[in-house]
Amino acid sequence: MSLHLAYAADFPSTANTVFILPAGTTELPVTASADLPAPARQYVAEQLAADSKLIRVNQYSHQHYYVVAADKKTPDLAAEALRKSGHQLHALLKADKVEELFVCNLTTPGGALALAEGLALTAYQFEGYKTDEKSREAPKLQRLTLVGPDLDADKVQELAGVLEGVCLARDLVNAPLNKLNAIQFAERMAEAGEKAGFTTEILDLVRIEALRMGGLLAVNQGSPEPPTFTIMEYKPEGARNSKPYVLVGKGVVFDTGGLSLKPTPASMDMMKCDMAGGAAVVGTLYALAKNQVPLHVIGLVPATDNRPGGLAFAPGDVITMYSGLTVEVMNTDAEGRLLLGDALAFARKYDPELVLDFATLTGAAARAIGKEGIVCMGTAEEETLLALKKAGNRTHERLVEFPLWDEYADHIKSDIADINNIGKAEAGAISAGKFLERFTEGYPWVHFDIAAPAYLTAPDSYRGKGGTGTAVRLTYEFLVNRA
Template sequence: MPPRLVTGASRTTEIRVLAVLLGESLDSHLSSYTLDRDISVDLPDFTGGAGEVGEISATSAQGVRSRLIMVGLGSAQAAEVRKAGAAAGRRVRGKASVVSVHIALTHAGAFLTSLSLATYAFNDLKSLSDGTKQLETIEIDTKAKWSKLAHHQAIIDGIFLARDLVHTPANIKSPAWMAAQSVLVATANGLKSRVREERELEKEGFGGILAVGQSSRDRGPRFIELSYAPRGSAKWPHVVLIGKGIVFDTGGISLKRPYDIMIAMKSDMAGVAGIIGTMSTLGVTKPRVRVTALLACAENTISGTAQRPSDVITHFGGITVEVKDTDAEGRLVLADALAYAAEVLKPDVVIDMATLTGAATLGLGRQYAALYSNDDELALELETAGLASGDRAWRMPLIEDYRESLRSEIADLSNISSGGVGAGSITAALFLQHFVGDYRWAHLDIAGSGRSEVDAGENIKGGTGYGVRLLTEWLVRQ
């Protein structure tokens, strides 16, 4: 469970986090405490630099023994505040169920979000406790009413939800399970939901989702539609969020190698997870746009019914694709969703998000998503929202010269490039663009940013919940 944010600090709370600006005197923070030792002994070099942490023992004016954790905010730029919050979370993780935080409300949102994320743990499947404490409550040491409390709580909850979905093992996380979780989120947050199963997908012509999902006959694909459309929103702009939801990816017949890279493939639905997390916030953040989420969920495995390299499939809307690599399956399920959005929903903006290509990680590492767009204004808006929220994205080019590499001799397109072009993330985005209709479109390749390979900063090793902050920030700015 994510920690609850509350205003007002209990007098008996033992662990207290004090946020300090670069160069700020510590006297104003410590005047109500009696220190065990002179501050020069415990914090000889503390300056308040971003992410700098120090700890001292003291007694409060009420006689409560306290551990005071001093955390530097630097000059309080957004990235510095997040770094400080993560450092504070690392220091308190596993040590207390309740902590109080003294910080100016101007900086509280970013700080408390990062602090919370740094304490995340996925313990749902453990039968025995390891004795560590899970942070349950964060007291904000203020008497003022904080108007943004519910907003930031919703974002924290959404990211924790996304991380839980990613960390759930694939033997539990079937496409049907993903659909059930989506419906639960919709019901809890006043959203409408619709789930298409195989028979409907066949009838309506969702050839890409079916081609991938047919590999797992007893765990068939699902196409999930969630809608946020509050009363009076009929004339609002319509935004569609599309997610790749491959609950486990072996690569199919084009089997992944080396085999140990498959261990992380339960996270190949991180795009869907981030969108479900985003949808869970909308009842609180209340953006002035209608939002539809399209979640394309399937399992890509090996069986007698799996698609083969050289198969030709017909997508929603009629475009045919030659499958040259069954491990390039994410773009096949996304293509159906993009075409469905264009033909049926006719939105103003579409943003798709997917752990699509390892090439994105090679180019940008794990701190940035690769951003592609057919609209300069939309790309800038998403980059700006990313910097403001902490889910950063870097715009990449859609290079027209590479489009020819997707040509097929027997179908409209090939699902992978040929001719030694390379640039796998770019050519994957170009493939998707073939299915984009007459709308503003952006594609986020989160193969790097959707999963952390180390336990550091805001993230444990595994799913990051990328996209919840970015998409929520962008939506509320519309």
């Protein structure tokens, strides 16, 4: 993340500053107007009376901005409104070519953090591969300094660590296949570990074959490039959990659908994002390690592309998974659950406290709730699911829980194998979850289908366009509260 976040006890009177005002403000506090001439104060008062939510005053040597906090039903919604205000403010900062901004919170605790979060995530730019200087736009905003009695340097640096994790996930999702195959993906995860402070072990084709990970190997059969299985571990001294949390992420670096070929350009052209679950896992581990959260957490990312070439697996094939279960392949485009099935069964060796998996798994989840939320389901206790939902509300990566009723097992029955890999036309997200459930015996588990919000084809406030880093902030928020 190129934008630097810092904390200060106060702000210089001649600095570019944004003041966050309480909802319903009609008069400027002295703190926010000390250096304003009378006409400028009158102008701001008129704008506040007109219910303006974002006001700019040009002081010539510097700029003042005023953001009025929204009056929302819950603190979580008020924080989200400030993130969106950060997005709107960024457009003004860009026009004014502001390089450094002080954020002064005059409202409820956490206001500066929320506004800065929206600003920083809006300021994110994927570096990409442009070589023409005319087509490259260097980011103007370089530094945010947060000010307020509810803040300290640790809180600001924690936010910076989380945002770096989100931006890492975004960078990985935005990279195309020819820049991020399974091996390169694994190497990028190892680089992130070296930078943040977690260890990485990369299993190559020989070791994956030795482990008999039939799901991962089957999906990889049509690819000219080998698969990888990356094991990341963050285990700080003084970790407060005796059994680790395990995060599992789908790492399909490109999905053609295999022999069950996807239509193009309707869906295949954005399938570089099919490893967004794996990106969320490494982004979360990065944030946890960077912020030295005292938890033992393991990340598992099986990775390959899914192509129709060579000896590609075919509809009707029966494969034997790492767990020993047999699967009848009815559709090679239902490949993500095969990788995840192997990884979820592998997770059992760690005797985990809880396993969370993340995947751009089904169009059914996207159609059900759109890009506005994340579908989840699982076997964890209600208390855990409630804590996850609260974390989702706080970060506005909201969760909608789907059922895993016993009757849904009928959707994946096979005549010739233990299960098949695709359900009926109805409840597609649930039958995918029901498939995964078969590989999670012995530990509590929650599955997150991030198919819709992981990659956006049009800009959406501070989430931007392209990879969003979905689930990093949610998972970090959940885990840090477990510490």
